[in-house]
Amino acid sequence: MFLSADGTTTGLIEAWTGEKLVADVRQQARATSAESALWPLEEPGGPLLARYVRLCGATSGRAWLYGRSLLDLTALPVQMREEILFDMMPLGRSLVRHRVETFRTLQSVDCTAPPSAEFGGTPINLPCRTVLIQAGGVCAAVITEWFDSDRLFALAIPAH
Structure with missing residues (x-):
């Protein structure tokens, strides 16, 4: 579900985990x-x-997703930048908040280690x-998302 969805990942994980997510920015630079x-x-x-x-749970503090975004800020509204x-703010939430119409294309699915x-x-x-x-017809971002599958899928298995 997470790997193939074309909606915002933040909203999907919030619905799955039952908690609001916050962005813990580890590094941000040119x-x-x-x-x-x-x-x-x-x-x-x-x-x-x-x-x-x-992307961490606001209550639990758990890291549900690790993401690398490459952003062309010139392709985004000034307020969003x-x-x-x-x-x-998480990128997906900011896109929705500013009502930026986007077209998303899945480039690849893999199993690798985050940096x-x-x-x-x-x-x-x-x-x-x-x-x-x-x-707006131009590439605004390339995002790679690594999902903590053990934690996410553990929620789908009922506890005994």
């Missing part, structure tokens, strides 16, 4: 040349922002997907 090489389409309108976040840069330098801990392979988000 994309390196290696990160910029992951941009799949035309040249971005400006420098890319690389953002590494954990400020919200992403300074308020640390340990950005998220810490011992890298383990997790189910992940990469999604391209277009706004």
